[in-house]
Amino acid sequence: EIVLTQSPGTLSLSPGDRATLPCRASQRITNNYLAWYQQKPGQAPRLLIYDASSRASGIPDRFSGSGSGTDFTLTISRLEPEDFAVYYCQHYVNTPWTFGQGTKVEVK
């Protein structure tokens, strides 16, 4: 089973700041089969990034994904008020598909 580690668990930032969220895998993620999701309180997760760096439909270009192998990053270039939420990475290399424990981006 591939374990995804997201650390820190919480990032305290201000609107307009740049957010850098890491995700580290216990094994190599082949074909960059890694996605990022945003979840707000009381809502289901929403797909932001797939294949490590491709933005999903309708996602603003301030969101970007990068990385390969075992180290991946979600970057939010300038935080908007609506971006304060929890972010999860997920791999889809093989079963079981697993998620990280999430990084909460909170207002400083």
Next chain:
Amino acid sequence: EVQLVESGGGLVQPGGSLRLSCAASGFTFTSYWMHWVRQVPGKGPVWVARMNSDGSSILYVDSVKGRFTISRDNAKSTLYLQMNSLRAEDTALYYCVRRDAGGGYYDLWGRGTLVTVSS
């Protein structure tokens, strides 16, 4: 509108059963592999089960094998999860999720249905 709507959650005693349903609309259900994913509040989501588009291929996470059964009725555009021998650790919000047609990521989520296993 493209959506997934889950139902069937509730409070059940340990050892009991529940059947979750997920009604799909706004897209061609038969073209998509469908999954169930669960989430305990404050924790990361956990993949539970998946079924391919025609129902011929099924996979489960180890912790539910032999207890949960995923199925689908393509004529009704509905996905199901039969949950038997429920345990306290099955308590979670259960999401019906659509796998993107071109990849393994999840491009559409329902709002979830809450399952609570407690005496």
